[in-house]
Amino acid sequence: MEKKTYSPGILQYIPFFYVIWSDDLVSASEINVVQKAINEDTSLSNQDRIQLHAWLDVKQPPPNGELKQWKHTISNSKVKLVESDTYPLSTFSQNVVCHYKEVCPFNDQLKHIEVNLGIQPNHYNHLFDVEVEHETTSHYYDAKEIDTILKGRHAMVIDGFREVVKNPLFKWDIHRTKEEFREVVLKQVQFLADKGYGSIAYPKGYGGTGDMEGYAAIFENMMYVDGSLTIKFGVQFGLFGGSIQKLGTKKHHDHYLKRAGEAKLLGCFAMTETGHGSNVRGIKTTATYHQETDCIIIHTPGKNDNKEYIGNALHSKMASVFAQLIVDGKNEGVHAVLVPLRNDKHELLPGIVVEDNGYKLGLNGVDNGKIWFNQVSVPRENLLNKYGDITDEGTYYSDIKNPNKRFFTMLGTLVGGRICVARAGLGGAKMALAVAIRHSLKRRQFNDSIKIQEDLLMDYPSHQLRLTPLVASAYVYHAALDNMMAVYCDDSLPDKRKVETQVAGLKSIITWYANDAIQECREACGGKGYLIENRIADLKGDVDIFTTFEGDNNVLLQLAAKGVLSDFKAEFNSAGFSSVLKLLGTQLTDKLATINPVYSNKVDKEHLYNPKFHRHAFDYRTRRLTYTAAMRIRDYIKKGIPSYQAFLKVQTHLLALGKAYSVELAYNTFVDFVADIPAEKHRLLFQKLGTLYALYEIRKDADWFLEQGYLGSTKSKAIRQRVERLCTELRPHIGVLVDGFGIPEHCMTAPIAR
Amino acid sequence: MEKKTYSPGILQYIPFFYVIWSDDLVSASEINVVQKAINEDTSLSNQDRIQLHAWLDVKQPPPNGELKQWKHTISNSKVKLVESDTYPLSTFSQNVVCHYKEVCPFNDQLKHIEVNLGIQPNHYNHLFDVEVEHETTSHYYDAKEIDTILKGRHAMVIDGFREVVKNPLFKWDIHRTKEEFREVVLKQVQFLADKGYGSIAYPKGYGGTGDMEGYAAIFENMMYVDGSLTIKFGVQFGLFGGSIQKLGTKKHHDHYLKRAGEAKLLGCFAMTETGHGSNVRGIKTTATYHQETDCIIIHTPGKNDNKEYIGNALHSKMASVFAQLIVDGKNEGVHAVLVPLRNDKHELLPGIVVEDNGYKLGLNGVDNGKIWFNQVSVPRENLLNKYGDITDEGTYYSDIKNPNKRFFTMLGTLVGGRICVARAGLGGAKMALAVAIRHSLKRRQFNDSIKIQEDLLMDYPSHQLRLTPLVASAYVYHAALDNMMAVYCDDSLPDKRKVETQVAGLKSIITWYANDAIQECREACGGKGYLIENRIADLKGDVDIFTTFEGDNNVLLQLAAKGVLSDFKAEFNSAGFSSVLKLLGTQLTDKLATINPVYSNKVDKEHLYNPKFHRHAFDYRTRRLTYTAAMRIRDYIKKGIPSYQAFLKVQTHLLALGKAYSVELAYNTFVDFVADIPAEKHRLLFQKLGTLYALYEIRKDADWFLEQGYLGSTKSKAIRQRVERLCTELRPHIGVLVDGFGIPEHCMTAPIAR
Known part of the structure; x- marks a missing residue:
């Protein structure tokens, strides 16, 4: 040349x-x-x-x-x-x-x-x-500073907790026998209770500090220790203790709450039955009030009506049993009753049968079991009577007259648990991502003949693309869940209906995200990811069920979608319905007016990286899906199809709406969160994470946006390229970004991550 | 009214x-x-x-x-x-x-x-x-007849095998301790060897019938018994025995093959090293020929150069060790050498260290281990010398002069194993689908107040949509893999390069499909799917690693894509390259001419259900992705970027091409398969399955088709509706379709599937 x-x-x-x-x-x-x-x-x-x-x-x-x-x-x-x-x-x-x-x-x-x-x-x-x-990671950012941003107001409680789990009792190990594993987990739960973590969310008089937000934060961090510990902890303090706190009244609090928080009274939350999981309202267990003895008789009427999959069932002394309350021959709907299960010698009380659920895909440190009740009598006071009571005269009384509303009010108190499940899923995803990315910053494979060393896995474009958007999503979901819990705990916002809708949606998309992320990490680590010692395998097994428990994701997404539609729901079958639709139609048309060919093919970086574009795209999608779902349901109803069946016919549409709504919510929360970050240096990094999340999510649904004409081909392709580009731009910081999750080094036991 | x-x-x-x-x-x-x-x-x-x-x-x-x-x-x-x-x-x-x-x-x-x-x-x-x-399933079709169609020419060997695993030794059970589990699996393997299944693929003189296709069929059926059994069986007879059969010569066959097939000589296949998994060519273990003693010295030179994850490592007496063969100071590339590991008392021989890999996410009945060699000497005859030999004079000799070609020829003999892995994955998916669908034909949840019973899960549109396309895919992949093995075994087709490309692609998409299907089944069964007793959990853990072993899916897909591009590859950097591209360009333009707005918005049922449309869409996608990938690579090379780096820059594009090519291959094979079904009644059903698969796959990539203008919005939406409709149309037959997989009732132990 x-x-x-x-x-x-x-x-x-x-x-x-x-x-x-x-x-x-x-x-x-x-x-x-x-x-x-x-x-x-x-x-x-x-x-x-x-x-x-x-x-x-x-x-x-x-x-x-x-x-x-x-x-x-x-x-x-x-x-x-x-x-x-x-x-x-x-x-x-x-x-x-x-x-x-x-x-x-x-x-x-x-x-x-x-x-x-x-x-x-x-x-x-x-x-x-x-x-x-080569330098595998840039030192421009400091992981500790990132961690501080993520911890926010909860830094003290989180740091304290991370220190506590340094105790050798929490050292990760392989436990193959469920009995032995359960004993270890029980000890860990008791240890944490001794340190006051069990009652942290309870009121001050009962050993707690009323810090439900802090509870959620440590719940996520507990996943770095072990999934079984996290769930057992949640069952004891969140579900069992939580049902006493939220559904009971002072007499119950005084009797039980402190002991529950100290793990001195172990209990379980007996809601699900073999025959009834998602459809809680259809459970068959009965709680019949018997006036002569002033007692309530708990009974399992038939096959498949036993309580199923009840966590803590083998260790518990007591259960919060959900049953159809029958007073004076009338079914007053589902209520919770405290039922002692075992005596001091840990022998089952008469009429009670408990059976081990056996081995599961994961969470084998949690003792799940089935429970049968044969005419078990408990005093009337054991009814958790905040929303419905039996008077001294033996008649039923409730402030909430509508049984439907009463039922949903009771269930609504459990929404906090759903946020916690999503946070635990997120914790699992963070852990898996940290392991996979640390590994890929050390592991080399293949090379160009010119170079001496083989290439780092993290330097492969396909590797960047499979892991980086998942890291960005972890940041977005962290902010979304943190804020969601703050809203849930904010007593100045008494209407919790909207929160319920939002939590249902976020729990679904985040637990699915967590499973996908963990799976991607397993594959990204190759055979090493398959070894139990590297932790991803356990995370996979443990987090898997998060998509099902505390509400099946598909059912919850429909709940979320129905929540979105609820403003019209009241109007169904009434004259007002079409006027509401017309109003929404107008708003949509206004929005649509901006989607001209220039907009749908705008591909410059400023536009594609602008949160305004992302928000607009997400808003457009939610509105459009809401409108079309409502229109379709209306059309069915007009033809005389009952609304239950009309909803059934648009089921897949509702799932799409539920997802769209939740992604929009998460992104918007994150944008607000980023705006509050004081240092510009960090704000810029977080903005980039948000942009990657938004463009990645838009790409996932690109077929829909293209069908609607919202995206043109050129723009759709440009977004794909930008996603790849952003992954590369974040490459120098990827190590710091996973270290920024703040997973304590004493929990990072995976040999490939050390 | x-x-x-x-x-x-x-x-x-x-x-x-x-x-x-x-x-x-x-x-x-x-x-x-x-x-x-x-x-x-x-x-x-x-x-x-x-x-x-x-x-x-x-x-x-x-x-x-x-x-x-x-x-x-x-x-x-x-x-x-x-x-x-x-x-x-x-x-x-x-x-x-x-x-x-x-x-x-x-x-x-x-x-x-x-x-x-x-x-x-x-x-x-x-x-x-x-x-x-209600009737949960139609009796219009007979599961036995469907099973007969799927078994095809291999009915006798499959039926025989299914009968054999009735033996109580194969009764499914929970094994939590790896040592105990491994003993059970070893006994099962020995039992099957006694019945002649171990050597079925070996030539007649060595205890076999030369029936590699039959071997693949029973391999899939073995998954109904247990994943660990399947993989242990594959390691002993397919990998260890197969390496002797395919890489060795008569002296090796006479000495070892029969005993390997009878499981009297247990062996392992020691290729992967801690530091080198996907990049086999870079393995570090050396096999140095020592002329004075006429021996080969096997040695592990450094940290991370030990053999890793070797199946059967704890039970084996011998290993097929892959190492860099050094003769007279010159590295002749990777070759396999038979190395005795243990004596008759099962004590390790001098210089050999084996370490248990410990617990894994699944397959805990397989004894995976690490192996180190410290200057271990074996006679020259132990070199598996079919493709490269050391002469009596102590010099290296091979018929294949090009070391690259020699390496790939050796690896090419292992392609059969990849087909088997895909079949095992498919078997796992079939099993999970059968469990989930049988459950959803019994399980009821929620109801319309008018009806007496709650609705069957299978009658929910979302449930149909999540499971039915997966059932259809199982049928398509069954036909594709059956045919692929027939082509692989057809000695009249000596050029196996194309087969290698095709198998690489099919293995990837089918093992991913299997994992997705099993996960969907787990979630579709709710908490019940999480219990080990219901089998899906084990399938999930076992099949997970199929995406990694026998070739990481991402690596294999790039291999497939490069195979598709290989016709041009030889022309890279030469004058002829652009003329090839021009030719391909013309062909593409011809094709593109038919994509007019009428075509891209044609939505009538006849068109959408017509295999011509599906084939056209798949063909268009593969060609277009090939052309654009080639163009991008050419542009980089023209700018002076080395081809290794040019390929790196289009990595995600190549992955898309590899998938597109494989889906097209699977569908085309299925269409041919269906054309040969004699009875019209069955042909119609299978056609419907093919249509569902095709439309489902087109929908999955709808964003791409929309971007290209191949699909218009209306057509894209119409396809989505058709997918839902086809799922509903197949609803009456869904029970028969999973029973048609022919999973023996004695293997269907899941309580929810009985």
Whole structure:
């Protein structure tokens, strides 16, 4: 090849031009950045400037021969590329011109290009045939600072908890026998209760600090220790204790709450039956009031009516039993009654049968069991009577007259548990991501013959694409759940109906996300991910059931969708319904007016990275799906189809609506969260995470947006490219981002993550 | 409501009209069927006919008031809907008119509509307020006949095998301790070897029948017994024995093959190292020829160079060790050498260290271990010398001069194992689907207040949509893998390069499919799916690693894509390359010419159900992705980027190409398979499964098809609706379809599936 020589002014730009033109993604705004830099670069002669501008013409890109010359020039420069330099490409350019001479002016215009184009070493180091000094992770950000942002107001309780689990009792180990595993977990639960964590969410008089938000935060952190511990803890303090706290009254609190929080009274939450899981209202266990003895008789009437899958069933002394309350021959609906199960010797009381549920895919440290009641009598006071009571005269009384509303009010008190399940799922996903990414920052496989070392897994574009959006999602969901719990606990917002809708949706999308993330991590670690010692396998088995318990995700998403539709629901079958639809129709049309071909094909970076675009896209989707679902249901109803069946016919539509609503909610919460981050440096990083999440989610549903004409082909393709690009841009920080989850090193036992 | 009376002629049509108009999906072709039936119905008066035609105007559909009248008429008819009637809606109509009178003419035109519109009871029974006599599954098809079609030429060997595993030794049980589990599995393997199954694929002189296809079929069926058994069996007979058979020569066969097939010589396949999994060519273990002693020295040079995850490592007496063969100081590349590991007392031989890999997410009945070699000497004859040998003079010799080609020829002999892994994955998916679907044909949850019973899970549209396409996919992949093995075994096709490409792709998409299917089944069974006793949990743990072993799916898909590109590959960097691209460009342009707006918005049923459309769509996608990948790579190379790095930059594109190619291959194979089914009755059912698979796969990639303009919005939406509709149409046969997998009842131990 004929060797070409360049003036020093041009020479310093050549590495940049080579990166820009050999890359796929040269947009107008990027060209602009470079043009501006050239114009302001006083080190250039006019001739240099003309030449450089000529090489920036998108319509007439530099010929391939020119690019080869550039590459040749770079390769023969003998200059080393050092990734840990603050501005590695600018420094590289500087050295190409000056060859490491001491006096060599650093060109701020080059730095300007490097920063504004978001050029990262892993964008280009594989393009050059020069020696590369690799750095697996950048030190621009500090994991501790990120962790502090995530912990927010709960830093003290979280830090304290992370310290407590340093105790050897919490050392991770393999437990294959359920009996032995359960004993270990029980000890861990009791230890945490001793430290006051069991009652943290209870009122002050009962050993707690009323800190439900703190409870949720430690619940997530508990997943770093073990899934079985987390769930057993949740059953004892959240479900059993929570039912006493939320459904009981002072007499119950005084009698039981403190002891429950101290794990001195072990209990279970007996709601689900073999025949009735999702349809709680249809449970068959009866609680019949017997006036002569002033007692309530708990009874399992038939096959499949036994309580099923009840956590803590083998260790419990007492159960919160959900049953149809029958007073004076009338069924007053589902109520909870406290039923002692065992005596002090831990023998079952008369009429009670408990059977071990046996081995499960995961959570084998939790003692799930089936429970049968044969005419078991308990005093009337054992009825958890906050929302419905039996008077001294033996008649039923409730402040909430509508039995439907009463039922949902009772269930509504359990919404906090759903937030916690989602947080535990998120904790599992964070843990798996931390393991997989730490591994992929060490593991090398395959190589280019020119290089000495094989490539790091994390430097493969496909590896970046499979893991980085999942990390971004973890950040978004963290903020969403933290805020959701704050709203749930805010007593100034008494109407919890909206919260219920929102939690139902978030629990579904986040527990599904957690499972997908853990699975991706397992595969990304290859065979190593399959070994129990590396923790991902356990996380997979444990988190799996989160999609089912505390409400099956498909059922919850329909609940969420119905919540979204609820403003019209009251109007179904009435004259007002069509006017509501018309109103919504108008609003939609207004929105639609902005979706013109220019908008649906707008592909510049500023637009695609702008939260306004993301919010608009998510808002459009939710509204459109709401409107079309409502229209379809209305049409069925107009034809005389009962609403139950009309809803059945649009079931898949409702699932889509539930998901859309939840993604929008999560993203909007995150945007607000980011706006409050004080340091710009961190805000920029979090914004990038939010952008990646948004574009990734839009891409997942690109078929729908394309069908609606909301996205044009060009824009849809551009978003795909931007997702890949963002993953690469985040590559230098990916190590810090998973370390920023704050998983204590004493919990990071996976050999591949150490 | 004012009661309207209809003439008997009209009355008999009313149930049909109600179903048609209250449904979402009234297409032109469907209206046509009804119009034709009315015209040919001699039981109608002219006036009736005019009225009925008036109700068929899509532009002026019958008013909602009319529909309500119809519903009222039906509800008040007191007629019972009996799902098990051969033509339930026609019979229902007949009874609405005649009220069960004995003499009542059966109207063939109604039957004609019912058949041609594919109306199934579950399309409409929820629309009517009448008593419904439910039948969970239709008896129109016979599971045994379906099973016979799937077994094909291998019926005898499969039936024999299914009978053999009736032996109590194969009774499914929970094994939590790996040592105990491994003993059970070892006994099972030895039992099957005694029955001749171990050597079935070996030549006649060595105890076998040379039936590799039969081997693959029983391998799939073995998954119904247990995953660990399947994999242990595959390691002993397929990998260890297979390496002797395929890489060794007569002396090895005579010495070892028969004993390997009888499980009298237990062995392992020591290829993977801790540091090198996917990149086999980079393994570090050395096999150095020592001329003085005429021996080969096997050695593990450094940390992470030990053999890793080797199945059968704890039970084996011998290993097929893959190592860099060094002769006379020169590295001749990777070769396999037989190395004795233990003596008769099962003590490790000098220089050998084996360590248990410990517990895994699944397959805990397989003894995986790490192996280190410290200067272990074996005679020269132990080199498996089919493709490369050391002569008596101590020099290296191979017929295949190109070391690259030699390496891939050796690996190519292992392609059969990849087909088997995919089949085992498929077996796991079939098992999980059978459990989940049998459960959902018994389990009820929620109900309409009007009905007495709660609804069957399988009658929920969302449940149909989540499971039915997975059942259809199982049928398609069954045919694809069966055929793939036949092609692999066909010695008249000596060029196995194409087979390798195809197997790499099919293994990837099918093992991923299997994992997704098993996960969906787990969730579809709720908490019951989480219990080990119901088998899905074990399948999930066992099949998980199939995406990684025998070639990581992401790596294999790139291999497949590169195979597709290989016709151009030879031309890379040469003048001929652009002319090849131009040729491909022309062909693509020809194809593109047919994608006009009429085609991309064609939504009639005939078109959407036509295999020509599916094949066209799949072919278009593969070609387009091939062309654009090739163009992108060419552009990079023209700019001087080395081809390794150019491939890296299009990695995600290659993954998409690999998937597209494999889906097309599977579907095309299935279409050919269906064409050979003799009975039309069965052909129709299998066609419907193929159609569902095709439309489901097109929908999964709808964003891409929309971006390309291949699909218009209307067509894309119509396909979505068709997928839902096909799931409903297959609902009556779903029970038979999973029973048709032929899983022996003695293997169906899951309590929820019994």
